[in-house]
Amino acid sequence: MKAAPFEYVKPATVDEALLALDEHLGMARVLAGGQSLVPMLGMRLMRPSALVDINGLGEELGQIEARGAETVIGALVRYADIETSPVVSERLPLLRHVVRFIGDRQVRNRGTIGGALAQADPTGEMALACLVLDATIVACTLEGERDIPAAEFFAGSYASVLEAEELLVAVRFPPAPDHCRFFERGRKHNDFAVLSVAAAGSVGEDGAWTGVRLALGGVNDRPMLAAAAAAALEGRRWDDDVIDHAAALAMEVVDAPDDVRAGAAYREHLVPIHVRRVLRELAHRERR
Numbered sequence: 001m002k003a004a005p006f007e008y009v010k011p012a013t014v015d016e017a018l019l020a021l022d023e024h025l026g027m028a029r030v031l032a033g034g035q036s037l038v039p040m041l042g043m044r045l046m047r048p049s050a051l052v053d054i055n056g057l058g059e060e061l062g063q064i065e066a067r068g069a070e071t072v073i074g075a076l077v078r079y080a081d082i083e084t085s086p087v088v089s090e091r092l093p094l095l096r097h098v099v100r101f102i103g104d105r106q107v108r109n110r111g112t113i114g115g116a117l118a119q120a121d122p123t124g125e126m127a128l129a130c131l132v133l134d135a136t137i138v139a140c141t142l143e144g145e146r147d148i149p150a151a152e153f154f155a156g157s158y159a160s161v162l163e164a165e166e167l168l169v170a171v172r173f174p175p176a177p178d179h180c181r182f183f184e185r186g187r188k189h190n191d192f193a194v195l196s197v198a199a200a201g202s203v204g205e206d207g208a209w210t211g212v213r214l215a216l217g218g219v220n221d222r223p224m225l226a227a228a229a230a231a232a233l234e235g236r237r238w239d240d241d242v243i244d245h246a247a248a249l250a251m252e253v254v255d256a257p258d259d260v261r262a263g264a265a266y267r268e269h270l271v272p273i274h275v276r277r278v279l280r281e282l283a284h285r286e287r288r
Helices: 014-023 037-042 079-084 084-091 093-099 103-112 113-119 125-132 227-233 238-254 264-287
Strands: 007-009 028-031 050-053 063-067 069-072 137-141 145-151 154-157 168-172 178-188 193-203 209-217
Touching: 014 050, 014 168, 014 209, 028 154, 037 093, 037 113, 037 154, 069 084, 069 125, 079 093, 079 103, 084 093, 093 193, 103 154, 125 178, 125 193, 125 209, 178 209, 178 264, 193 264, 209 227, 209 238, 209 264, 227 238, 238 264
Parallel strands: 007 050, 028 050
Antiparallel strands: 063 069, 069 168, 137 145, 137 168, 178 193, 193 209
16 A cells, blocks of 8 residues: 655754644654654555655754763664664663664664654653653744653553644653663564563662662553552662562553453563563662
């Protein structure tokens, strides 16, 4: 099947891109890497009146910057750039690690962080990493910018709180916790995740953990923070009882789907098992 007819717009600046989005009254779509959008156009799951190609805006949207304590990644930064960036490696090692689970080399050479977040795939690795790292998504219109915490950005399956005339321009990250861990279970290599778990935190000299964040992917209609589980881990030394309790609390955010990759009951069965494993590996990694 071929895509339905649309107008092709290639802006030279961010302002031109915003003007195009505004002029098409919510019927335009932004093309960055195109790894998700192009197949959807081909299947006519999307029928935009215009396609706004921002690939020429790398100077404005394609940078990775250390700005004081914060790390800012432009929306057009490719997965491959994240994977090889010294700034990301030093400041956001979880992000660099997670990228390696996304697709294959061809996908990582084209896919972008902004496109991944705007796609809002409930199994998306980048969305989960941004959630557990407490990132802020920066969206822009002709009227100005707004900051959207990652915890408030995802509205449902393949849906975000971005308005039709908004362009996602950057992602800001605060200083990352000292330690992190990521796990993903899929049916086969490069397939969409059946379940994913990300955890991060810092540990003091007394062995107590602080700044703990725990997030799950593939078990709801959006990536979910397991806030109650993280609270049970905060300020405590982790033994098996503490970890088991947190794993049980993580089930509070699970409303698992049935789909072609796995049933809801199977996903629910996996959650406490892999949350326990991730937390034990995170704790053991610190003690070594």
